[in-house]
Amino acid sequence: MVSTRVEVSERLRLEGRPEPDFDDVAALEALAAKRLRVALALTAAMLVVYFGFILLIAFGKDFLARRITDGLSVGMALGLVVILATWALTWMYVRWANRVYEPALDELREES
């Protein structure tokens, strides 16, 4: 539910809370929207990798059963790639949060 500024002001007044600086709130909401975009993009990437693998298992068994070397099939190698992809995406999010998101949040907090 997105509220208008008037509604927010009214509610904060009723609760006896100080009214925030709405420029800061707008900046915070922009930052939150940016975080959501990053999170959704990484989630989409994860789902593409995962369901790609699942669909390959469902419809591409012949391809997965090919041997890269003796004892290692394409399917096992791709399974390892999926696991490595989860690590990589997690690493990307943590790095973004530490380098971009948290400093921006700290900066907004300093300004207020």
Added chain:
Amino acid sequence: VIVAKFVPGEPNSVAIAFFLLFVALALGIAWRAARRTRTTDHFYAAGQSVTGFQNGLALAGDYMSAASFLGIAGLVALKGFDGLIYSIGFLVGWPIVMFLIAEPLRRTSAATRSRTSSPIGCARLRCGSPPRWGRSRWRSST
């Protein structure tokens, strides 16, 4: 060196000894942790003192169970790739949980001693309960 002879269907003393050892270890850790529990805050969220690394270890311990190792190994042996998806599907959920839930959860300050209890969520009146503006400079500056 004494090597216990394994007889199917008969009690295996080495296995029983290891079982009891692990139970004793787990109980000992629980006892030590319980001695540090003083308040409801400690009880629900470990006094918000669990570090990210410790929490990661706890999650890993939850999911790397005997069922994971034995069950999935058996599934892969029996069903091939149809079993392999179980070993991978478990893992895929975790990053998604982190991307979508970790930050909103932290913003509620429920699980951590958060420095980011920002008015973002609360200014939009998304908070069901009264928003927590404390511990940040949003309050102290006014």
